Amino acid sequence: MRILLVEDDVMLGESMVASLSRRGYTVDWLQQGNGVELALNTEEFMAIILDLTLPDTDGLEVLRRIRRAGHQLPVMILTARDEINDRVKGLDGGADDYLVKPFALEELLARLRVLIRRRSGQTETTLEVGALTLSLVNNEVQYQGEPIKLTKNEFKILATLATQAGRVLSKEKLQQALHGWDDLASDNAIEVHIHNLRKKIDSKLIKNIRGVGYIIENS
Template structure:
Protein backbone atom coordinates (compact mmCIF):
# COMPACT_ATOMS: atom_id res chain seq x y z
CA UNK A 1 0.00 0.00 0.00
CA UNK A 2 1.38 3.37 -1.03
CA UNK A 3 1.43 6.14 1.60
CA UNK A 4 2.03 9.88 1.23
CA UNK A 5 3.91 11.23 4.27
CA UNK A 6 3.86 15.00 4.86
CA UNK A 7 6.26 15.83 7.71
CA UNK A 8 8.77 18.69 7.93
CA UNK A 9 10.94 17.20 10.72
CA UNK A 10 13.73 15.52 8.74
CA UNK A 11 14.90 13.16 11.47
CA UNK A 12 11.36 12.06 12.28
CA UNK A 13 10.44 11.78 8.61
CA UNK A 14 13.42 9.55 7.87
CA UNK A 15 12.60 7.34 10.83
CA UNK A 16 8.94 6.99 9.83
CA UNK A 17 9.79 6.30 6.20
CA UNK A 18 12.24 3.54 7.13
CA UNK A 19 9.90 1.99 9.72
CA UNK A 20 6.85 2.01 7.46
CA UNK A 21 8.80 0.56 4.56
CA UNK A 22 9.92 -2.17 6.94
CA UNK A 23 6.23 -2.79 7.69
CA UNK A 24 5.46 -3.34 4.02
CA UNK A 25 4.29 0.12 2.94
CA UNK A 26 5.52 2.08 -0.06
CA UNK A 27 6.22 5.57 1.31
CA UNK A 28 6.72 8.88 -0.51
CA UNK A 29 7.73 11.79 1.72
CA UNK A 30 7.24 15.54 1.45
CA UNK A 31 8.54 18.17 3.89
CA UNK A 32 6.00 20.84 2.87
CA UNK A 33 2.25 20.74 2.43
CA UNK A 34 1.38 22.47 -0.84
CA UNK A 35 3.17 19.92 -3.08
CA UNK A 36 0.83 17.29 -1.63
CA UNK A 37 -1.98 18.78 -3.73
CA UNK A 38 -0.03 18.14 -6.93
CA UNK A 39 1.10 14.71 -5.76
CA UNK A 40 -2.45 13.56 -5.07
CA UNK A 41 -3.53 14.75 -8.51
CA UNK A 42 -0.69 12.93 -10.28
CA UNK A 43 -0.25 9.75 -8.21
CA UNK A 44 -2.48 7.26 -6.40
CA UNK A 45 -2.08 6.82 -2.65
CA UNK A 46 -3.90 4.48 -0.27
CA UNK A 47 -3.55 6.92 2.66
CA UNK A 48 -1.85 10.10 3.78
CA UNK A 49 -0.02 10.94 7.02
CA UNK A 50 -0.27 14.67 7.68
CA UNK A 51 1.63 16.82 10.16
CA UNK A 52 -0.17 20.01 11.14
CA UNK A 53 2.78 22.35 11.79
CA UNK A 54 4.12 22.71 8.26
CA UNK A 55 6.35 25.59 7.08
CA UNK A 56 4.19 26.64 4.11
CA UNK A 57 0.59 25.93 5.13
CA UNK A 58 -1.24 24.87 8.26
CA UNK A 59 -2.18 21.19 8.09
CA UNK A 60 -5.83 21.83 8.94
CA UNK A 61 -6.08 24.36 6.11
CA UNK A 62 -4.49 21.88 3.72
CA UNK A 63 -6.84 19.11 4.84
CA UNK A 64 -9.91 21.29 4.34
CA UNK A 65 -8.68 22.21 0.86
CA UNK A 66 -8.18 18.54 -0.01
CA UNK A 67 -11.69 17.64 1.08
CA UNK A 68 -13.16 20.69 -0.66
CA UNK A 69 -11.43 19.64 -3.89
CA UNK A 70 -12.87 16.14 -3.65
CA UNK A 71 -9.83 14.14 -2.52
CA UNK A 72 -11.15 11.13 -0.59
CA UNK A 73 -7.77 9.68 0.42
CA UNK A 74 -7.85 8.54 4.09
CA UNK A 75 -5.84 10.95 6.26
CA UNK A 76 -4.10 10.25 9.56
CA UNK A 77 -3.10 13.44 11.36
CA UNK A 78 0.21 13.19 13.21
CA UNK A 79 0.97 16.19 15.42
CA UNK A 80 2.16 17.52 18.75
CA UNK A 81 -1.15 19.36 19.18
CA UNK A 82 -2.81 17.19 21.80
CA UNK A 83 -5.57 19.43 23.18
CA UNK A 84 -9.13 18.15 22.90
CA UNK A 85 -10.14 21.11 20.71
CA UNK A 86 -7.29 20.35 18.30
CA UNK A 87 -8.32 16.71 17.98
CA UNK A 88 -11.95 17.63 17.42
CA UNK A 89 -11.00 20.26 14.85
CA UNK A 90 -8.78 17.83 12.96
CA UNK A 91 -11.41 15.11 12.80
CA UNK A 92 -14.16 17.56 11.85
CA UNK A 93 -11.92 18.96 9.09
CA UNK A 94 -11.93 15.55 7.43
CA UNK A 95 -9.23 13.47 9.11
CA UNK A 96 -9.90 9.76 9.58
CA UNK A 97 -7.59 9.31 12.57
CA UNK A 98 -5.50 11.47 14.90
CA UNK A 99 -2.22 10.45 16.58
CA UNK A 100 -0.24 12.75 18.86
CA UNK A 101 3.53 13.01 19.21
CA UNK A 102 5.47 11.39 20.72
CA UNK A 103 4.24 8.06 19.43
CA UNK A 104 5.46 4.50 18.92
CA UNK A 105 6.23 3.48 15.34
CA UNK A 106 4.47 0.10 15.70
CA UNK A 107 1.28 1.94 16.74
CA UNK A 108 1.54 4.20 13.68
CA UNK A 109 1.80 1.15 11.40
CA UNK A 110 -1.11 -0.55 13.18
CA UNK A 111 -3.29 2.56 12.87
CA UNK A 112 -2.50 2.74 9.16
CA UNK A 113 -3.49 -0.90 8.69
CA UNK A 114 -6.76 -0.26 10.54
CA UNK A 115 -7.38 2.89 8.50
CA UNK A 116 -6.85 0.98 5.25
CA UNK A 117 -9.15 -1.84 6.37
CA UNK A 118 -11.92 0.63 7.09
CA UNK A 119 -11.42 2.41 3.76
CA UNK A 120 -11.74 -0.95 1.98
CA UNK A 121 -14.79 -2.00 4.00
CA UNK A 122 -12.96 -4.91 5.60
CA UNK A 123 -13.04 -5.27 9.39
CA UNK A 124 -10.95 -8.44 9.49
CA UNK A 125 -7.21 -8.18 10.33
CA UNK A 126 -6.44 -10.87 7.74
CA UNK A 127 -7.11 -10.95 4.01
CA UNK A 128 -8.64 -14.25 2.89
CA UNK A 129 -8.86 -15.23 -0.77
CA UNK A 130 -9.93 -18.84 -1.12
CA UNK A 131 -7.04 -20.94 0.24
CA UNK A 132 -4.75 -17.91 0.48
CA UNK A 133 -4.52 -15.95 3.74
CA UNK A 134 -2.50 -12.73 4.10
CA UNK A 135 -1.42 -11.43 7.50
CA UNK A 136 -0.64 -7.71 6.96
CA UNK A 137 0.71 -7.13 10.47
CA UNK A 138 3.42 -9.76 9.93
CA UNK A 139 3.66 -9.50 6.11
CA UNK A 140 3.18 -13.25 5.88
CA UNK A 141 1.02 -15.40 3.64
CA UNK A 142 -0.16 -19.00 3.72
CA UNK A 143 -1.60 -21.20 0.99
CA UNK A 144 -3.70 -24.16 2.10
CA UNK A 145 -2.22 -23.68 5.57
CA UNK A 146 1.39 -23.71 4.41
CA UNK A 147 3.61 -20.60 4.65
CA UNK A 148 4.74 -19.20 1.31
CA UNK A 149 7.92 -17.15 1.08
CA UNK A 150 7.51 -13.97 -0.95
CA UNK A 151 9.78 -11.03 -1.68
CA UNK A 152 8.56 -7.66 -0.33
CA UNK A 153 7.37 -6.55 -3.77
CA UNK A 154 5.67 -9.88 -4.47
CA UNK A 155 3.80 -9.54 -1.18
CA UNK A 156 2.77 -5.94 -1.95
CA UNK A 157 1.53 -6.92 -5.40
CA UNK A 158 -0.42 -9.88 -4.07
CA UNK A 159 -1.99 -7.69 -1.38
CA UNK A 160 -3.02 -5.05 -3.91
CA UNK A 161 -4.64 -7.57 -6.26
CA UNK A 162 -6.38 -9.65 -3.60
CA UNK A 163 -7.66 -6.65 -1.65
CA UNK A 164 -9.44 -5.61 -4.85
CA UNK A 165 -10.28 -9.03 -6.24
CA UNK A 166 -12.65 -8.89 -9.17
CA UNK A 167 -11.35 -5.48 -10.24
CA UNK A 168 -8.96 -4.97 -13.15
CA UNK A 169 -5.87 -2.92 -12.28
CA UNK A 170 -3.66 -1.57 -15.02
CA UNK A 171 0.06 -2.22 -15.13
CA UNK A 172 0.64 1.48 -14.48
CA UNK A 173 -1.59 1.43 -11.38
CA UNK A 174 0.21 -1.58 -9.98
CA UNK A 175 3.63 -0.10 -10.72
CA UNK A 176 2.67 3.12 -8.94
CA UNK A 177 1.47 1.25 -5.86
CA UNK A 178 4.62 -0.87 -5.64
CA UNK A 179 7.32 1.71 -6.27
CA UNK A 180 7.77 5.16 -4.74
CA UNK A 181 9.44 8.21 -6.27
CA UNK A 182 12.96 7.19 -5.24
CA UNK A 183 12.65 3.49 -6.09
CA UNK A 184 13.93 2.51 -9.50
CA UNK A 185 12.36 -0.50 -11.22
CA UNK A 186 12.57 -2.20 -14.58
CA UNK A 187 9.69 -1.55 -16.97
CA UNK A 188 8.70 -5.24 -16.83
CA UNK A 189 8.90 -5.51 -13.02
CA UNK A 190 5.13 -6.04 -12.60
CA UNK A 191 5.08 -8.85 -15.16
CA UNK A 192 8.04 -10.54 -13.48
CA UNK A 193 6.38 -10.42 -10.05
CA UNK A 194 3.13 -11.80 -11.47
CA UNK A 195 5.01 -14.66 -13.12
CA UNK A 196 6.59 -15.56 -9.77
CA UNK A 197 3.26 -15.35 -7.92
CA UNK A 198 1.60 -17.70 -10.40
CA UNK A 199 4.42 -20.22 -9.90
CA UNK A 200 4.21 -19.99 -6.10
CA UNK A 201 0.40 -20.34 -5.97
CA UNK A 202 -1.47 -21.37 -9.13
CA UNK A 203 -1.51 -20.16 -12.72
CA UNK A 204 -5.06 -18.78 -12.71
CA UNK A 205 -4.61 -16.71 -9.56
CA UNK A 206 -3.92 -13.59 -11.65
CA UNK A 207 -5.40 -13.19 -15.11
CA UNK A 208 -4.22 -10.85 -17.84
CA UNK A 209 -7.00 -8.84 -19.49
CA UNK A 210 -5.32 -7.95 -22.77
CA UNK A 211 -4.91 -4.24 -23.26
CA UNK A 212 -6.44 -3.43 -19.88
CA UNK A 213 -4.47 -4.93 -17.00
CA UNK A 214 -4.54 -7.69 -14.40
CA UNK A 215 -7.23 -9.15 -12.18
CA UNK A 216 -7.38 -11.63 -9.32
CA UNK A 217 -10.80 -13.28 -9.91
CA UNK A 218 -12.98 -13.70 -6.86
CA UNK A 219 -12.76 -17.27 -5.57
CA UNK A 220 -15.69 -19.57 -6.19
CA UNK A 221 -17.98 -19.87 -3.13
CA UNK A 222 -17.55 -23.04 -1.17
CA UNK A 223 -20.26 -25.66 -1.74
Protein backbone atom coordinates (compact mmCIF):
# COMPACT_ATOMS: atom_id res chain seq x y z
CA MET A 1 0.00 0.00 0.00
CA ARG A 2 1.60 3.19 -1.21
CA ILE A 3 1.51 6.41 0.81
CA LEU A 4 2.60 9.95 -0.14
CA LEU A 5 4.22 11.74 2.80
CA VAL A 6 4.58 15.54 2.57
CA GLU A 7 6.74 16.66 5.49
CA ASP A 8 9.64 19.13 5.61
CA ASP A 9 11.08 18.03 8.98
CA VAL A 10 13.92 15.72 7.95
CA MET A 11 14.24 13.83 11.23
CA LEU A 12 10.49 13.26 11.49
CA GLY A 13 10.22 12.36 7.82
CA GLU A 14 13.01 9.79 8.02
CA SER A 15 11.48 8.29 11.15
CA MET A 16 8.03 8.06 9.57
CA VAL A 17 9.34 6.50 6.36
CA ALA A 18 11.25 3.88 8.35
CA SER A 19 8.33 3.14 10.69
CA LEU A 20 5.69 2.94 7.96
CA SER A 21 7.97 0.81 5.77
CA ARG A 22 8.41 -1.68 8.62
CA ARG A 23 4.61 -1.96 8.79
CA GLY A 24 4.34 -2.92 5.13
CA TYR A 25 3.72 0.47 3.52
CA THR A 26 5.61 1.87 0.55
CA VAL A 27 6.28 5.53 1.32
CA ASP A 28 7.27 8.27 -1.13
CA TRP A 29 8.40 11.43 0.62
CA LEU A 30 8.22 15.05 -0.51
CA GLN A 31 9.64 17.90 1.57
CA GLN A 32 7.77 20.65 -0.31
CA GLY A 33 4.17 21.16 -1.32
CA ASN A 34 4.55 22.21 -4.93
CA GLY A 35 5.40 18.69 -6.10
CA VAL A 36 2.23 17.12 -4.74
CA GLU A 37 -0.03 17.73 -7.74
CA LEU A 38 2.56 16.38 -10.16
CA ALA A 39 2.98 13.28 -8.02
CA LEU A 40 -0.77 12.68 -7.92
CA ASN A 41 -1.14 13.28 -11.66
CA THR A 42 1.57 10.76 -12.54
CA GLU A 43 1.46 8.19 -9.73
CA GLU A 44 -1.14 6.41 -7.63
CA PHE A 45 -1.33 6.42 -3.84
CA MET A 46 -3.71 5.00 -1.24
CA ALA A 47 -3.50 8.09 0.99
CA ILE A 48 -1.57 11.31 1.71
CA ILE A 49 -0.07 12.40 5.01
CA LEU A 50 0.23 16.18 4.66
CA ASP A 51 2.04 18.63 6.93
CA LEU A 52 0.54 22.12 6.99
CA THR A 53 3.74 24.10 7.61
CA LEU A 54 5.81 23.65 4.46
CA PRO A 55 8.74 25.81 3.28
CA ASP A 56 7.27 26.77 -0.10
CA THR A 57 3.50 26.92 0.43
CA ASP A 58 0.83 26.45 3.05
CA GLY A 59 -0.41 22.89 3.39
CA LEU A 60 -4.04 24.04 3.37
CA GLU A 61 -3.49 25.56 -0.06
CA VAL A 62 -1.97 22.28 -1.26
CA LEU A 63 -5.05 20.50 0.06
CA ARG A 64 -7.42 22.92 -1.68
CA ARG A 65 -5.56 22.55 -4.98
CA ILE A 66 -5.63 18.77 -5.02
CA ARG A 67 -9.34 18.72 -4.16
CA ARG A 68 -10.11 21.27 -6.88
CA ALA A 69 -8.19 19.05 -9.30
CA GLY A 70 -10.56 16.19 -8.45
CA HIS A 71 -8.22 13.94 -6.47
CA GLN A 72 -10.36 11.95 -4.07
CA LEU A 73 -7.79 9.89 -2.14
CA PRO A 74 -7.83 10.23 1.67
CA VAL A 75 -5.76 13.04 3.19
CA MET A 76 -4.51 13.05 6.77
CA ILE A 77 -3.24 16.41 8.01
CA LEU A 78 -0.23 16.20 10.29
CA THR A 79 0.67 19.47 12.01
CA ALA A 80 1.72 21.29 15.14
CA ARG A 81 -1.24 23.68 14.76
CA ASP A 82 -3.61 22.56 17.48
CA GLU A 83 -6.16 25.38 17.58
CA ILE A 84 -9.78 24.37 16.95
CA ASN A 85 -10.01 26.92 14.15
CA ASP A 86 -7.05 25.29 12.37
CA ARG A 87 -8.66 21.86 12.65
CA VAL A 88 -11.95 23.15 11.29
CA LYS A 89 -10.20 24.82 8.34
CA GLY A 90 -8.36 21.60 7.55
CA LEU A 91 -11.42 19.39 7.68
CA ASP A 92 -13.58 21.89 5.78
CA GLY A 93 -10.78 22.21 3.22
CA GLY A 94 -11.08 18.56 2.30
CA ALA A 95 -9.01 16.62 4.84
CA ASP A 96 -10.31 13.29 6.07
CA ASP A 97 -8.45 13.32 9.38
CA TYR A 98 -6.29 15.62 11.49
CA LEU A 99 -3.43 14.55 13.78
CA VAL A 100 -1.56 17.02 15.96
CA LYS A 101 2.19 16.78 16.63
CA PRO A 102 3.66 15.31 18.72
CA PHE A 103 1.82 12.06 18.09
CA ALA A 104 2.13 8.37 18.89
CA LEU A 105 3.08 6.18 15.95
CA GLU A 106 0.43 3.61 16.84
CA GLU A 107 -2.28 6.28 16.63
CA LEU A 108 -1.02 7.41 13.23
CA LEU A 109 -1.05 3.81 11.98
CA ALA A 110 -4.56 3.21 13.33
CA ARG A 111 -5.92 6.37 11.71
CA LEU A 112 -4.21 5.47 8.44
CA ARG A 113 -5.82 2.04 8.48
CA VAL A 114 -9.23 3.67 8.97
CA LEU A 115 -8.70 5.91 5.92
CA ILE A 116 -7.63 2.95 3.77
CA ARG A 117 -10.55 0.83 4.94
CA ARG A 118 -13.00 3.60 4.10
CA ARG A 119 -11.51 3.97 0.63
CA SER A 120 -11.93 0.22 0.14
CA GLY A 121 -15.53 0.29 1.37
CA GLN A 122 -14.68 -1.66 4.53
CA THR A 123 -15.50 -0.79 8.13
CA GLU A 124 -13.69 -3.51 10.07
CA THR A 125 -9.99 -3.87 10.90
CA THR A 126 -9.83 -6.69 8.39
CA LEU A 127 -10.28 -6.44 4.64
CA GLU A 128 -12.51 -9.13 3.15
CA VAL A 129 -12.73 -9.97 -0.53
CA GLY A 130 -14.63 -13.18 -1.11
CA ALA A 131 -12.90 -15.97 0.84
CA LEU A 132 -9.81 -13.81 1.31
CA THR A 133 -9.23 -11.96 4.60
CA LEU A 134 -6.37 -9.53 5.21
CA SER A 135 -5.54 -8.00 8.57
CA LEU A 136 -4.30 -4.46 8.04
CA VAL A 137 -3.13 -4.42 11.67
CA ASN A 138 -0.91 -7.50 11.68
CA ASN A 139 -0.33 -7.97 7.93
CA GLU A 140 -1.81 -11.45 8.21
CA VAL A 141 -3.77 -13.31 5.54
CA GLN A 142 -6.37 -16.05 5.66
CA TYR A 143 -8.00 -17.82 2.76
CA GLN A 144 -11.16 -19.85 3.38
CA GLY A 145 -10.38 -19.55 7.10
CA GLU A 146 -6.87 -20.97 6.82
CA PRO A 147 -3.80 -18.81 7.60
CA ILE A 148 -1.44 -18.17 4.69
CA LYS A 149 2.20 -17.23 5.24
CA LEU A 150 3.41 -14.58 2.80
CA THR A 151 6.60 -12.63 2.32
CA LYS A 152 6.54 -8.86 2.85
CA ASN A 153 6.43 -8.17 -0.90
CA GLU A 154 3.78 -10.80 -1.52
CA PHE A 155 1.58 -9.17 1.13
CA LYS A 156 2.10 -5.73 -0.40
CA ILE A 157 1.00 -6.93 -3.83
CA LEU A 158 -1.97 -8.86 -2.46
CA ALA A 159 -3.09 -5.91 -0.30
CA THR A 160 -2.78 -3.53 -3.25
CA LEU A 161 -4.96 -5.76 -5.40
CA ALA A 162 -7.44 -6.48 -2.58
CA THR A 163 -7.93 -2.84 -1.57
CA GLN A 164 -8.79 -2.11 -5.20
CA ALA A 165 -10.74 -5.31 -5.87
CA GLY A 166 -12.60 -5.29 -9.16
CA ARG A 167 -10.05 -3.01 -10.79
CA VAL A 168 -7.31 -4.12 -13.16
CA LEU A 169 -3.86 -2.93 -12.04
CA SER A 170 -0.98 -2.87 -14.48
CA LYS A 171 2.40 -4.41 -13.74
CA GLU A 172 3.78 -0.86 -13.53
CA LYS A 173 1.22 0.09 -10.86
CA LEU A 174 2.15 -2.99 -8.83
CA GLN A 175 5.83 -2.16 -9.18
CA GLN A 176 5.13 1.35 -7.88
CA ALA A 177 3.13 -0.05 -4.97
CA LEU A 178 6.09 -2.28 -4.16
CA HIS A 179 8.95 0.18 -4.58
CA GLY A 180 7.61 3.72 -4.97
CA TRP A 181 10.20 6.08 -6.43
CA ASP A 182 13.13 3.74 -5.75
CA ASP A 183 14.87 3.84 -9.14
CA LEU A 184 17.28 1.12 -8.04
CA ALA A 185 14.45 -1.36 -7.69
CA SER A 186 13.91 -2.89 -11.09
CA ASP A 187 11.28 -5.54 -10.71
CA ASN A 188 10.82 -8.20 -13.28
CA ALA A 189 9.74 -10.23 -10.27
CA ILE A 190 6.09 -9.10 -10.23
CA GLU A 191 5.21 -12.21 -12.24
CA VAL A 192 7.17 -14.33 -9.78
CA HIS A 193 5.34 -12.82 -6.80
CA ILE A 194 1.98 -13.35 -8.54
CA HIS A 195 2.95 -16.93 -9.34
CA ASN A 196 3.87 -17.57 -5.69
CA LEU A 197 0.63 -16.01 -4.46
CA ARG A 198 -1.38 -18.26 -6.75
CA LYS A 199 0.51 -21.31 -5.46
CA LYS A 200 0.06 -20.35 -1.81
CA ILE A 201 -3.57 -19.27 -1.98
CA ASP A 202 -5.57 -20.17 -5.08
CA SER A 203 -4.51 -20.29 -8.71
CA LYS A 204 -7.77 -18.57 -9.71
CA LEU A 205 -7.69 -15.77 -7.13
CA ILE A 206 -5.55 -13.31 -9.12
CA LYS A 207 -6.55 -13.09 -12.76
CA ASN A 208 -4.26 -11.95 -15.55
CA ILE A 209 -5.93 -9.68 -18.10
CA ARG A 210 -3.54 -10.19 -20.98
CA GLY A 211 -1.75 -7.03 -22.03
CA VAL A 212 -3.44 -4.98 -19.28
CA GLY A 213 -2.59 -6.28 -15.82
CA TYR A 214 -3.91 -8.21 -12.84
CA ILE A 215 -7.18 -8.19 -10.91
CA ILE A 216 -8.82 -9.69 -7.85
CA GLU A 217 -12.54 -9.71 -8.48
CA ASN A 218 -15.00 -8.56 -5.83
CA SER A 219 -16.60 -11.96 -5.39
